[in-house]
Amino acid sequence: MAVTIRDVARQAEVSVATVSRALTSPELVRASTRERVLAVAADLGYQPNLAARGLITGRTGNLGIVVPDLNNPFFTGVLKGVQSQARQSSYAVFVADSDEDPAAERDLVLAMAKQVDGVILCSPGLEEQVVRELARATSLVLINRRVRGIPAALMSSGSGMRQVIDHLVALGHGRIAYLNGPRTSWSNRERRRGLKAAVQRHGVDLVDLGPFPPRYEGGLQAADLALAEGVTAIVAYNDIMALGVLARLRDRGVSVPGQVSLTGFDDLMFAALCQPALTTVAMPVEPTGRLGVDLLLSRLGRDGGAIRQEELDTQLIVRATTAPPSDSRN
Amino acid sequence: MAVTIRDVARQAEVSVATVSRALTSPELVRASTRERVLAVAADLGYQPNLAARGLITGRTGNLGIVVPDLNNPFFTGVLKGVQSQARQSSYAVFVADSDEDPAAERDLVLAMAKQVDGVILCSPGLEEQVVRELARATSLVLINRRVRGIPAALMSSGSGMRQVIDHLVALGHGRIAYLNGPRTSWSNRERRRGLKAAVQRHGVDLVDLGPFPPRYEGGLQAADLALAEGVTAIVAYNDIMALGVLARLRDRGVSVPGQVSLTGFDDLMFAALCQPALTTVAMPVEPTGRLGVDLLLSRLGRDGGAIRQEELDTQLIVRATTAPPSDSRN
């Protein structure tokens, strides 16, 4: 068996209580005693048993994160931020993948609830009522989704879309297609909202297409529909779809950005590498993960900080798929 | 506070011991009693406190996985497999990202060791001696790396490379460049080994270049060197590098596969989407993650199964970057 607090106490010739204090509330112990205890602890390689500690304090020192798909770089980016920030505060992190199944997401959060101090949930599609239920079971922080009364780390997708439209309008585009992602996704609603506001402000035409599956195949399908609408610019829900659109347009001999401009959303690594490189919106995925942890830990603090919903900025990345429309001769 | 075993005992009018038995060793309890207890437990929504259980049994019901980079789809693929298989056996999984720092990998495994029943380690670069040290601290399973005496879930990279060379030789290539990844990486050594064997067997020329950083920029750099060697085919250490090569060749006006053939390794999603689509080797990442869990759990079993190192097959995926060399006129 590993070395316990009693071993340290014996060797340092103090009580277990003093050892415990030296480790967790150093100010309660005389400096000389503390040093001796710490020295012995280090010497013996003592590591507190967190399970035992948790049993008494009610805190586990663990965080959980639930994501729909670990193969999606968006979520793993968030995960990476969560992991890194959690470790900074000596928290370990449980991870679970729901395989895009909302019912599984609920079960996973519930299962985690007993082993963690709080859960970070990435679930664009879970019903709001269920999200509230989960928030009752554990401290919950939402990623990229707003539900009243629940802390959230958000990315300003609306502003990202505004930047996209401002960019396209500045280039001279007057008729723009938006390729919707899933209707039920909070992200899609948010992106569409920002886009509609910008489009209205500029007084340009919007052709609202879809919803399409937010994948490569969705883009292939959407491209033809957008073309048939006679638009000069296509705004895709995300990069993957945009890549599908790009491939389909190339196959049909439509030049990008010569005949039609195209934008994505997410700034996947691939967006920079494809040909022509994709104009898109960069999402602060890792910072959002870190922010999620900060929000969670601040709620766990002594006074249980306020419920905050904070938004991180997105950034338009102009690359090679956007240009003035070919019929703009002014 | 949550409902405890005492609440269940009281309500079911039995002792806590009986409740405990009904839950963990049903055969020790009369059927009628057991049913009553289970009914009450379900009714009250009782969930055993795993920390308390672990305190006594010494088993946590948790697994850990340490990876170098959560932004690398290879590792998240493994993670996904691990997560899914672990959940099948009611294990929860801790994840940690080392940011490619071997020293951090060691610390993370050590930190996890006390909270988990075993750790799955993806660490191509950690020194063998350190790996052995870690294996003494906890039950360890290695992913895609062989160290004597330590269980491992492997992918047959050697065989993948053999398939690549067989393919290129069948097309008529006689002078082939290999772009090395990091010298210290187990994967690179393994791929190179398989490649050398195949090259020798076929009696074709091999130009061994690098090492290069296993990234896009590494490919950009490597492309010019390979071209200068007058090869007709380039075998890259992985897909990302191959993508860099592809971009550089396009910029220099060298047609692929017209003037030179190119292969990658990993079969990233992007390999199928780029233009021309990349011939590469598909790695069974998720199955390997699942296998890792199986190996770990079998070692944890009552009798502590044998130390096994098992290898899963890789598969050449022929796409559009490989063709007969242009000077083959026979």
Next chain:
DNA sequence: ATGAAAGCGCTAACAC
């Protein structure tokens, strides 16, 4: 087949 009781390793009153 069931109950009583002794801890697992630790922290938090409560004494002194």
Next chain:
DNA sequence: GTGTTAGCGCTTTCAT
């Protein structure tokens, strides 16, 4: 400032 002690929720002897 330090020691004593009572549990946290659970499993597991040892009785019965």
